[in-house]
Amino acid sequence: xxNANYTFTRTTAHLVIGNGGGYGRNYYFNGCxxxxxxxxxxxxxxxxxxxxxx
Numbered sequence: 001x002x003n004a005n006y007t008f009t010r011t012t013a014h015l016v017i018g019n020g021g022g023y024g025r026n027y028y029f030n031g032c033x034x035x036x037x038x039x040x041x042x043x044x045x046x047x048x049x050x051x052x053x054x
Contacts, residue, residue, distance in 0.1 A: 017036060018029035037051065 018033055020027045043051075
């Protein structure tokens with residue numbers, strides 16, 4: 001299990017899904033993303049497993 005504390009601050013940056021990279025490089029996800037969910041809480045692993053099966 002991974003435990004981490006994150007602090008989020010307001011930003012004007014765009015939310016980008018399916019692209020990663022850095023240092024001047026882009027790595028695009030080669031596939032289809034058909035379901036994206038965002039939560040403002042950490043979900044228990046059992047909940048994540050349940051939602052993945054929906």
